[in-house]
Amino acid sequence: xxxxxxxxxxxxxxxxxxxxxxxxxxxxxxxxxxxxxxxxxxxxxxxxxxxxxxxxxxxxxxxxxxxxxxxxxxxxxxxxxxxxxxxxxxxxxxxxxxxxxxxxxxxxxxxxxxxxxxxxxxxxxxxxxxxxxxxxxxxxxxxxxxxxxxxxxxxxxxxxxxxxxxxxxxxxxxxxxxxxxxxxxxxxxxxxxxxxxxxxxxxxxxxxxxxxxxxxxxxxxxxxxxxxxxxxxxxxxxxxxxxxxxxxxxxxxxxxxxxxxxxxxx
Amino acid sequence: xxxxxxxxxxxxxxxxxxxxxxxxxxxxxxxxxxxxxxxxxxxxxxxxxxxxxxxxxxxxxxxxxxxxxxxxxxxxxxxxxxxxxxxxxxxxxxxxxxxxxxxxxxxxxxxxxxxxxxxxxxxxxxxxxxxxxxxxxxxxxxxxxxxxxxxxxxxxxxxxxxxxxxxxxxxxxxxxxxxxxxxxxxxxxxxxxxxxxxxxxxxxxxxxxxxxxxxxxxxxxxxxxxxxxxxxxxxxxxxxxxxxxxxxxxxxxxxxxxxxxxxxxxxxxxxxxxxxx
Numbered sequence: 001x002x003x004x005x006x007x008x009x010x011x012x013x014x015x016x017x018x019x020x021x022x023x024x025x026x027x028x029x030x031x032x033x034x035x036x037x038x039x040x041x042x043x044x045x046x047x048x049x050x051x052x053x054x055x056x057x058x059x060x061x062x063x064x065x066x067x068x069x070x071x072x073x074x075x076x077x078x079x080x081x082x083x084x085x086x087x088x089x090x091x092x093x094x095x096x097x098x099x100x101x102x103x104x105x106x107x108x109x110x111x112x113x114x115x116x117x118x119x120x121x122x123x124x125x126x127x128x129x130x131x132x133x134x135x136x137x138x139x140x141x142x143x144x145x146x147x148x149x150x151x152x153x154x155x156x157x158x159x160x161x162x163x164x165x166x167x168x169x170x171x172x173x174x175x176x177x178x179x180x181x182x183x184x185x186x187x188x189x190x191x192x193x194x195x196x197x198x199x200x201x202x203x204x205x206x207x208x209x210x211x212x213x214x215x216x217x218x219x220x221x222x223x224x225x226x227x228x229x230x231x232x233x234x235x236x237x238x239x240x241x242x243x244x245x246x247x248x249x250x251x252x253x254x255x256x257x258x259x260x261x262x263x264x265x266x
Numbered sequence: 267x268x269x270x271x272x273x274x275x276x277x278x279x280x281x282x283x284x285x286x287x288x289x290x291x292x293x294x295x296x297x298x299x300x301x302x303x304x305x306x307x308x309x310x311x312x313x314x315x316x317x318x319x320x321x322x323x324x325x326x327x328x329x330x331x332x333x334x335x336x337x338x339x340x341x342x343x344x345x346x347x348x349x350x351x352x353x354x355x356x357x358x359x360x361x362x363x364x365x366x367x368x369x370x371x372x373x374x375x376x377x378x379x380x381x382x383x384x385x386x387x388x389x390x391x392x393x394x395x396x397x398x399x400x401x402x403x404x405x406x407x408x409x410x411x412x413x414x415x416x417x418x419x420x421x422x423x424x425x426x427x428x429x430x431x432x433x434x435x436x437x438x439x440x441x442x443x444x445x446x447x448x449x450x451x452x453x454x455x456x457x458x459x460x461x462x463x464x465x466x467x468x469x470x471x472x473x474x475x476x477x478x479x480x481x482x483x484x485x486x487x488x489x490x491x492x493x494x495x496x497x498x499x500x501x502x503x504x505x506x507x508x509x510x511x512x513x514x515x516x517x518x519x520x521x522x523x524x525x526x527x528x529x530x531x532x533x534x535x536x537x538x539x540x541x542x543x
Contacts, residue, residue, distance in 0.1 A: 052437055055367060076442075083439030090438075095431035100453045100535075109449070110439040161439055 003028045009061035020225040031202040033212035036222030051078035083110040087162030091174040093154035097146040104142030110164045129160040152183035173205045209252040278529025284522025291338040301329035303336045333489040340490045348470040351409025360420025386411030404483040408473045464527025468520040
């Protein structure tokens with residue numbers, strides 16, 4: 001049994017389809033990249049798996065997670081999976097943390113909700129998690145408020161929260177888009193290492209082809225709510241089948257050439 | 267902690283002093299007043315400032331200072347009760363509307379807007395006509411009228427908080443709606459609620475004064491600042507001081523609570539703090 005099976009998932013707002021009958025499967029411990037421009041439906045897909053779509057959305061199709069159907073699941077049952085079996089890292093580390101709550105409590109939150117931990121136990125585990133995500137001086141970090149940390153540090157916290165309960169699936173929604181380029185590399189490496197160590201599966205959502213190639217072996221290219229190509233990273237680079245994939249690759253190459261001085265015209 | 271909060275926070279210091287003055291008056295009213303505030307003394311009619319009457323006396327020769335001291339009871343009682351009604355009703359209504367399903371939201375928002383459009387004075391007149399003018403009818407009218415305004419601001423603020431990324435992130439880590447309200451919505455509402463509460467104190471003090479002035483509040487003879495103002499207007503050219511003293515008292519309470527609200531907001535918002543623990 002696959003960890004996650006998405007079948008003919010369709011999400012629409014009114015009569016506008018933002019995700020149009022997409023299907024993919026994810027085995028235990030494997031990874032998939034969802035790549036596409038903004039509005040292609042990649043974030044909506046991850047929110048559908050989390051059960052966090054706005055209540056104005058209508059969803060059809062099927063999402064099987066560990067054999068359990070997630071579409072039509074009550075919010076109460078879905079919330080038992082969120083942060084527990086499925087963790088999620090968000091795009092904006094700046095706004096994804098409560099500005100008025102100390103970091104320690106925010107990391108301890110999912111442990112208290114799902115594992116019945118006391119605040120004290122939660123904070124002890126939070127200290128380990130801070131060390132695990134490579135934050136220096138974890139004692140100080142736990143007592144800090146979000147605005148006292150840098151963007152990269154905050155994204156590490158986001159990762160610590162997502163991984164607190166050892167989820168079987170981690171969804172990373174453009175986790176490095178808002179970060180400095182130098183910090184991006186560090187955070188990507190960290191996600192790579194931790195997902196390997198924990199043996200979790202990974203859905204990596206991005207619009208950036210070089211980033212996804214560093215993270216996953218398989219890529220689903222999305223455009224206007226449809227998966228237009230589903231291939232391994234290597235074959236996508238060498239023989240892109242779809243027009244949109246070719247454009248993505250040439251855009252990535254263009255940036256690379258400009259960097260190495262071959263572009264000229266840029 | 268308090269000393270650190272006070273440091274350089276001019277509004278908090280000034281506001282606290284003004285609010286303290288009011289509470290000292292309140293405490294004093296139970297222990298000592300220079301005269302019996304209701305004692306009529308014809309030979310002291312319109313007495314000026316003297317060692318017998320520090321702030322003078324009114325037409326009937328009643329001591330103004332004593333009336334101001336005792337009048338603080340009505341003012342603070344009305345303010346405390348009306349604000350409690352307004353905040354508890356307004357905040358719960360605001361949050362309930364904010365978390366309700368979209369289709370239920372707009373009728374509730376309409377209901378709040380209708381309540382908001384209903385003038386407090388009219389409500390007070392109706393209540394006074396039905397139950398007779400008393401402090402309680404004034405409190406109820408002020409509390410209900412202010413609750414609508416509180417509900418509206420709370421709903422709007424809570425709506426913004428619920429749409430924020432950190433609430434989405436909290437949902438994503440499995441938090442229940444109730445936990446999100448307690449841990450994320452309430453703390454982030456706190457600054458806005460404090461400002462609303464302090465504004466509500468000011469509004470209720472003013473409203474109580476207006477209602478007493480119109481004869482819809484605390485019935486005579488119990489002294490009230492609003493009725494002292496009403497009583498003094500006939501003699502404004504004979505003895506303007508009669509209007510000035512209760513006016514000053516009202517200004518001190520209103521301004522004091524406003525300044526405290528402003529100052530406390532700065533203390534509660536960690537991003538506004540100059541240094542941190």
